[in-house]
Amino acid sequence: xxxxxxxxxxxxxxxxxxxxxxxxxxxxxxxxxxxxxxxxxxxxxxxxxxxxxxxxxxxxxxxxxxxxxxxxxxxxxxxxxxxxxxxxxxxxxxxxxxxxxxxxxxxxxxxxxxxxxxxxxxxxxxxxxxxxxxxxxxxxxxxxxxxxxxxxxxxxxxxxxxxxxxxxxxxxxxxxxxxxxxxxxxxxxxxxxxxxxxxxxxxxxxxxxxxxxxxxxxxxxxxxxxxxxxxxxxxxxxxxxxxxxxxxxxxxxxxxxxxxxxxxxxxxxxxxxxxxxxxxxxxxxxxxxxxxxxxxxx
Numbered sequence: 001x002x003x004x005x006x007x008x009x010x011x012x013x014x015x016x017x018x019x020x021x022x023x024x025x026x027x028x029x030x031x032x033x034x035x036x037x038x039x040x041x042x043x044x045x046x047x048x049x050x051x052x053x054x055x056x057x058x059x060x061x062x063x064x065x066x067x068x069x070x071x072x073x074x075x076x077x078x079x080x081x082x083x084x085x086x087x088x089x090x091x092x093x094x095x096x097x098x099x100x101x102x103x104x105x106x107x108x109x110x111x112x113x114x115x116x117x118x119x120x121x122x123x124x125x126x127x128x129x130x131x132x133x134x135x136x137x138x139x140x141x142x143x144x145x146x147x148x149x150x151x152x153x154x155x156x157x158x159x160x161x162x163x164x165x166x167x168x169x170x171x172x173x174x175x176x177x178x179x180x181x182x183x184x185x186x187x188x189x190x191x192x193x194x195x196x197x198x199x200x201x202x203x204x205x206x207x208x209x210x211x212x213x214x215x216x217x218x219x220x221x222x223x224x225x226x227x228x229x230x231x232x233x234x235x236x237x238x239x240x241x242x243x244x245x246x247x248x249x250x251x252x253x254x255x256x257x258x259x260x261x262x263x264x265x266x267x268x269x270x271x272x273x274x275x276x277x278x279x280x281x282x283x284x285x286x287x288x289x290x291x292x293x294x295x296x297x298x
Contacts, residue, residue: 004089006050015050022046024282028275029153030160036100037160043093044156048118048149050086055122063126067119074112077103097159106167107159114151121146128206135211137230144206145183148190150272154179157268164261165253174245181238182269186276188231193280196291220292242266 026042033041051070055063070090072078077098079091101108125147128139158170191208198204205211213223245266253259280286281295291297 004085004092006085006089019046022049022279025275025279028278029157029271033160036096040093040096040100041156041160043089044152047086047090047093048152051090052122054086055126060123060126063123067122071116071119074115101159106170107155107162110167110170111152111155111159114155117146118149118152125206129203134215135206135208137208137212140206140208140211141184141187144187144208145180148183148186150183150186150269151179153272154182154268157272158265161265161268162261164258165265169249169262172245172248174241174248177241178238178245178266178269181234181241182273184234185231185238185273188227188234189277189280192227193283193286193293193296196288196293196296197285238269242269 022045023042026038026045029045030038030041051066054066066084069080069087072080073087073091073094077094079087083091097108097111121143125143128135128143188208191210195204195207195209198207199210209223209227212218212226213220216222218226246262249262250259253262287296289297
């Protein structure tokens with residue numbers, strides 16, 4: 001980060017706690033990967049965190065501009081004539097991934113497309129925060145599942161993991177469903193654990209625990225029960241689609257090594273979710289002495 005001027009004396013203390021949690025998440029995510037993959041994965045997570053914060057703290061017009069510049073790095077391999085430190089960092093990540101796997105490798109293009117989808121979702125999410133009136137869970141899920149960044153995180157993990165299998169198997173829509181349900185699960189856990197922090201900061205509009213509680217005049221316990229049912233449903237669908245993938249592809253594989261790699265790739269979503277939840281539970285800003293969530297009490 002210092003190499004590109006992203007970290008300096010003015011913002012070092014601001015980002016230190018966030019980077020600590022992100023580094024913990026990345027080490028969990030890519031614990032079995034080689035050192036270069038861990039470094040690239042950590043860079044990716046930190047970039048996404050700072051970029052998301054930049055979008056949230058500026059007007060949509062500015063956000064659209066910097067999103068388009070970031071997309072051009074992935075789509076055209078192009079760095080602007082006046083690149084920001086964050087853009088130079090993203091360009092470096094992109095170049096190193098190209099060197100690692102190849103410019104037109106299917107897994108590289110899968111990662112590019114998933115990241116572009118993630119970028120495109122940032123402004124709609126920001127704009128939703130400014131709308132008045134009731135919020136529906138269906139609309140929330142439709143936007144939030146992309147906003148959580150599950151697909152680029154998964155596709156980067158696959159890029160580091162897949163050595164033997166044909167990447168074409170990832171074009172099957174079953175993988176998209178698995179990604180969507182894991183995104184919903186991550187979003188619900190995020191809203192539960194960040195609820196009190198966002199309430200204190202008056203940035204709670206798009207928190208599902210908040211809007212379902214207030215719109216329905218529920219108690220904390222009634223909202224807990226609702227979230228519990230939502231999570232149960234998402235986990236049920238997640239397991240169904242995970243089993244469908246295994247049942248569909250395992251019989252087509254020729255040897256034990258290929259089967260092990262498929263199980264490892266399917267397991268990426270497990271690893272992402274457990275790493276995210278562990279990160280939330282350790283995040284200092286989510287904790288308080290009298291939290292309604294026992295797990296977050298200091």
